[in-house]
Amino acid sequence: MASVILGRPRTPRAAKEPPVTDVRLARRQLLVDGVPTLVVAGEIHYFRLRREHWRGRLELLRTAGADTVATYVPWVVHERADGTLDLTGRTDPTLDLGAFLDLAAELGLQALVRPGPFVMAEMAGEGVPDRVRREHPEVVPVGWGGATAPTGDLDYLAPAFLAETRRWYAAVGEVVGPRTAPNGGPVIAVQLDNEIGMLAWVSGSPQLTADACVGLRDWLAERYGDGLVARYPGLPDACDPAALADAVRRPREGWATALRLDLGRFSRERFATYVDALEEAAESAGMGGVPFLINVHGTTGGSGASFPIGLSQLALTFPGHAQRAAGSDHYLGDLTLATAGDLHLMNAHLAALSDDEQPATSLEHEAGHADYGDDLAARTDPSAVVLKTRLSLAQGHRLLNFYLFAGGTNFVADPPRSDGTTRFGITGERHGFAAPVGPEGQRGPSFDSTAEAMRVAARLAPWLADADEEHDDLALALVLDDYLTEYPVPGSDDDAHAVAELAHARGGGPRGLLPRVLLTLGYRYGAVDLARDGDLPRTVVLGSPVAADAAVQARLATHVRGGGSLLLLGSLPTTELDGTPCTILSDALGVRVVGEVRDRPGWFTSVTSTWGHGTERRVGRAQLYEAEGAQVVLAEAMSGTPCGLALEAGAGRAVVLGCDWGADLGLFTTALTWLGAAPGLVREAIPGLITLTTRAADGSRLLHALNVGGSPVSTSITLDGVALWEGAPLTLQARTGVALPIGVRVSGHSLTATAEIESVDGWLDGREDGWVDRGVAILAGPGRAWLDGTEVEVVRDEDAGSGAPSFRVPLGPAR
Missing domain, CATH: 3.20.20.80 (Glycosidases)
Incomplete structure (x- = not known):
């Protein structure tokens, strides 16, 4: 042998x-x-x-x-x-x-x-x-x-x-x-x-050597041309490097936010x-x-x-x-x-x-x-x-x-x-x-x-x-310019406020909620950089500060009006990043921002919902809207003014949640369903359970399941409309993970199992009629297995040396 x-x-x-x-x-x-x-x-x-x-x-x-x-x-x-x-x-x-x-x-x-x-x-x-x-x-x-x-x-x-x-x-x-x-x-x-x-x-200390300041001045001149004087009135010329360096290192209050942004891009x-x-x-x-x-x-x-x-x-x-x-x-x-x-x-x-x-x-x-x-x-x-x-x-x-x-x-x-x-x-x-x-x-x-x-x-x-992560037709948007906050200008109250506003809602949205909610609901999401060319997924999910670059607003507006969908948590942008008024996105959605309510001494901002739990919930702030024909999803509790909308714009749809809403899974499920974002992997929504899938070049797929919580979890899983393991539930102990084969190619066969593959081995079996390829998959534990769609026996062998059992799936002749 x-x-x-x-x-x-x-x-x-x-x-x-x-x-x-x-x-x-x-x-x-x-x-x-x-x-x-x-x-x-x-x-x-x-x-x-x-x-x-x-x-x-x-x-x-x-x-x-x-x-x-x-x-x-x-x-x-x-x-x-x-x-x-x-x-x-x-x-x-x-x-x-x-x-x-x-x-x-x-x-x-x-x-x-x-x-x-x-x-x-x-x-x-x-x-x-x-x-x-x-x-x-x-x-x-x-x-x-x-x-x-x-x-x-x-x-x-x-x-x-x-x-x-x-x-x-x-x-x-x-x-x-x-x-x-x-x-x-x-x-x-x-x-x-x-x-x-x-x-x-x-x-928070940028590299502002004299040479760097001259380089920045040249970069600004190339970027803004004739508009440089209006953006930085009184900025010295590069021919006086000492004065220029002093001006950059001690910027005027009116320059602060613009300089923070430009310095980040220049760097x-x-x-x-x-x-x-x-x-x-x-x-x-x-x-x-x-x-x-x-x-x-x-x-x-x-x-x-x-x-x-x-x-x-x-x-x-x-x-x-x-x-x-x-x-x-x-x-x-x-x-x-x-x-x-x-x-x-x-x-x-x-x-x-x-x-x-x-x-x-x-x-x-x-x-x-x-x-x-x-x-x-x-x-x-x-x-x-x-x-x-x-x-x-x-x-x-x-x-x-x-x-x-x-x-x-x-x-x-x-x-x-x-x-x-x-x-x-x-x-x-x-x-x-x-x-x-x-x-x-x-x-x-x-x-x-x-x-x-x-x-x-x-x-x-x-x-x-050689495997790729599989994604639903949904992605969390990455707006890199929201993170141009590494060099806040000291002493500028305006810039400190602008940085705080960005940090409040960027990325995962207020409270960093969006990635946790999407993972809990079973969505297999990726991210998309809105500054890069290329097609956007059908549903874009965005943690949105009150300021956004005009190009970002325009791209999102085009996406929705062209038939895409948008879930926005935070604020509809009303300005560009430098504070210049800009309402491209809200105009495209047919929404007018009419105010904002925030917590203050003796005032506890609260919002009521018509989706999800349909109850009153405490938030820290709420942006208020007017929008003809939109469905009101959230409203400020005292005035009843809308602060969350579901609306159609052009050929697409958007859900705008203009506050720091909590983890109301019912609301987010309703919102994503209304937007047409259906998960390809369906399971019970369990906080702490993460489920992803990968597909290799030969079609081999793995289901990756992690339980990061402190208690066991159990749920049945449907993938691409098919109940996995004939509907049997997946059970994971606390703080454990598995990568289960769901059509893994081994020895010419397709293997699905409820236990992880430990190894694959094989041999050449000599017969009178010639040599026959045979193989065996060793599973990491007991479970069930299907070979080419048919359930097969998982053989338990006791290891006489270690006393530990092994679990084998005979693969038969290679195909």
Whole structure:
């Protein structure tokens, strides 16, 4: 009997197996030697480990189930006190990057290299040597009021900084270049810088060096032409750079909102120019021929609501570049109903901004127990990393880097530091105490759950590496300009109000409600970037602030009047983002905004509903309407004035909910049904239950079901009009997930089962009349199975060695 693998296998690369030679992005897939692949990586910082400990940590990574090691390459550590760069271990054996990569290859691991120049990672100077700031003080940006940046930020486009970065990349390239996949090495991807724009965002301090201010003045002149004087009366000319810089850093009150918006758009272009320069430097240093990755920051305080700020900043850095891909960087802690809605929307937004060639990745996929303060205040449930992994895989992620996989040591800095710590890291001697593998190499409380997450990815890879997430004809709209709020103008009450209004309703709408409601109702939704060309889905769902760009309003108006449908939660826009009156959308819908009621001392704004529960509900604010012929859905309780409408406009329909309405599932079900948005997957609406489907290139489909709640759930499911499993209910225990085959192609058959596929194996059975292909699908647990539409027996076998049973589905001859 000769053993073979039937179906669509994916096995870890053996230590002695020849290395890959070609890695590229195509059709939203990651192709490794032409084969669609899921990459499962874990971050290990070689520079935080004694060299003799490298092998043990890498072996633990292999044991956990990863096929790739990721690591920062920190400039601040490799640049020594004498100004030389050591990446070969000349001064310290822990700095031999090549030896680390070679050891990874020896152990059968690929590598993802992240050379900065910024690395963050709790490093002194954010990973950039202090010498750069000391020798080139002009690269240290100033912000509002001429104040020096309060972070370690630097002017990305300062000539001196770019020159220093090219020197750094050249040194890294001498080691990494010969070890890239096209050269037979383990390096399959290179990340360009890290969390670009994050430092300016978190501090609210833009990069306003003199050169940047001159560049901004030129950009404004090109964008507004003769209208520049009206937009910025009194703005000095670029021929007086000192006066210009002072005017930009201390803007007049009348400029504030316009300057915040324009500065954000201008910075997008600067970031894109910077990334182009980094790619050129990387290729010149020999690190080309593999995909370049862009790390998108944006989560804060355990919420993903601000993630599109990072997307907005980097919106021009990866679209249009076929061999660049963007990756999320998320720290959400536990996956709850709230954070699951955030993560799902983050993933959808990332996909909406990516081109057809670019797969989604997660370059810092939060692992560990999240007690980053080492104070027992924030330990997450071990199931969180598994649930996050399942959700991201179901949404098309092709690379997950579990960060941080192994902790280590912040060694004494060389050169010595003078900023309160003797170490090159800012967390003390021990670093990564929340990681699955602790600083001393011990398996931490999250090791097993991280390993389970990695095994899930490997197990599902045969049917996910080339699969697409299936969507209903509905999408949540992404309006990137709603997130041009990273540089609020200090001291401007008008601009502070404008920023607060945007933050109130953008993205998921007031309270971030929309993604949670759609997931609860079973909708399989994606996102659509309203600034990009292309067809819109039939139903657009929008969290809408009171301000919206004229082009966005016009596109939505055209969509509805042309036969599409719109569900809007928040406010009908009455102005453009800069405050200029603009009612394109409301005019197209035949609605007039006549006022607004808000909470105030002694007043509790309430609204009554004719849909859903049909009761009075407390809200924080309500926008009031007049609209002839519209159906009143919501009304302000005291006056009876409409604040929610269902209306027809042209050939389409719209539902406008002009308040911060709550999770009235009945109302939203009625609204979406009236708009013609029918879910293709029908089940009971259960908060905490998420159901998605994927379809691979050969037609294989998986039903992904996650229960992020604390209680078991059970529901029957109908998909595309057919009751799954002959109407039997799906039951999920608390905080668990599955990816069930619903027509998976294995060994020439179509397999459907109520348990996840653990593996597929097969053999060649010798008979008198010749050799016959036979195979078996191993299920992860007991259940029912259907082969080519006919129910077949699931065979339970007891494993004499482990005592654990296995559940086998004989597949019969291949077809």
